[in-house]
Amino acid sequence: MRLEPHEVAAIKSAAYEAFGDAVVVRLFGSRVRDDVRGGDIDLHLEVEEGQEDVGHAARFRWQVYEAIDEQKMDLVFHVRGRPMRPIDAIAHAEGVIL
Numbered sequence: 001m002r003l004e005p006h007e008v009a010a011i012k013s014a015a016y017e018a019f020g021d022a023v024v025v026r027l028f029g030s031r032v033r034d035d036v037r038g039g040d041i042d043l044h045l046e047v048e049e050g051q052e053d054v055g056h057a058a059r060f061r062w063q064v065y066e067a068i069d070e071q072k073m074d075l076v077f078h079v080r081g082r083p084m085r086p087i088d089a090i091a092h093a094e095g096v097i098l
Helices: 005-019 054-068 086-094
Strands: 024-028 041-047 073-079
Touching (some): 005 024, 005 041, 005 054, 024 086, 054 073, 073 086
Parallel strands (some): 041 073
């Protein structure tokens, strides 16, 4: 996994602050692979109904950016209890829970 410990801590802290203790954050995509370079931070966030909105996402991004500087970050939301989409299945299969 190509995130520094302080980056992982900042992401988790921001997620709990923005979405509450029930959020599950997974890193997936190229940053999970140690054999490649570069890439944005792809995060899969499992949240409760009503938390997949722009306001929650903005609060999360702002807190992450304040802690680790602005980086390209893609967020994928899955609302707990809804059917999984193909991207959710990929994040579950290949991702790492932070």
